[in-house]
Amino acid sequence: VRLSDFRSDPGPDVYVIFSTADKPTEDADITGSRYVTLGAIKATKGDQAYVVPEGVDARDFRSVGLWCAQYSVLFGAAALAAE
Numbered sequence: 001v002r003l004s005d006f007r008s009d010p011g012p013d014v015y016v017i018f019s020t021a022d023k024p025t026e027d028a029d030i031t032g033s034r035y036v037t038l039g040a041i042k043a044t045k046g047d048q049a050y051v052v053p054e055g056v057d058a059r060d061f062r063s064v065g066l067w068c069a070q071y072s073v074l075f076g077a078a079a080l081a082a083e
Helices: 025-032
Strands: 014-019 035-040 063-068 073-079
Touching: 014 025, 025 073, 035 063
Parallel strands: none
Antiparallel strands: 014 035, 014 063, 063 073
């Protein structure tokens, strides 16, 4: 998964996730969906790449987001786009 022209506010315990939610805008959209962690956020700005874990089919998910695991808070999300 490639995040291009990426920018986010910093926060504690933030991870990049795949979610089955179509257009998540609030915390309940994530907690009410199936999601999988792709890894801890690498930086708060710039292009980044994350590896989809083995056994995870990216086609099963609709969005990618930033999730604060410590507080169960969605920092932001976007629809997945195939390349």
